[in-house]
Amino acid sequence: MYAIVTTGGKQYKVAKGDIIDVEKLDAQPGDKVALDVLMLNNGKETIVDAAALADKKVSCEVLDQFKGEKVLVFKLKKRKRYHRTKGHRQNLTKLQVTELPE
Known part of the structure; x- marks a missing residue:
């Protein structure tokens, strides 16, 4: 038994007991x-x-x-002496699936 759920503009295939990382939700650890x-x-x-x-x-x-892994963004314009490096770490929420609908 499994379900396809949506949150944060993305879709996830989940089953009971699965642990998934999703875009940050406004909830504290222990909340449902x-x-x-x-x-x-x-x-x-x-x-x-x-x-x-x-x-x-x-x-x-x-x-x-928690915060996810750092993703590096590198911009370069060749022969123009322009280059920039920037990093980004996305805020994530770790969820455990406790119940699927019947």
């Missing part, structure tokens, strides 16, 4: 959050109807708030 379901597979059938999934949510528990 509910994610929207786009697709649900219970082993026998797959549900993709938006009307049937409108009231279904995947329950998750917030484990941690």
Whole structure:
């Protein structure tokens, strides 16, 4: 049994007990959050109807708030003596899936 959920403009395939890293959510460690379901597979059938999934949510528990790995951005204009290096670390939230809808 698994589900496709959406948060932060991205989609994730999750099953019960999975731990995923998503864009930062406004929640503290230990809080419960509910994610929207786009697709649900219970082993026998797959549900993709938006009307049937409108009231279904995947329950998750917030484990941690942290920063991701540093991503380097390098700009260069050849033969013009222009180059810039910049780094970025995205704020992330670690979630554990506790319950899938039936």
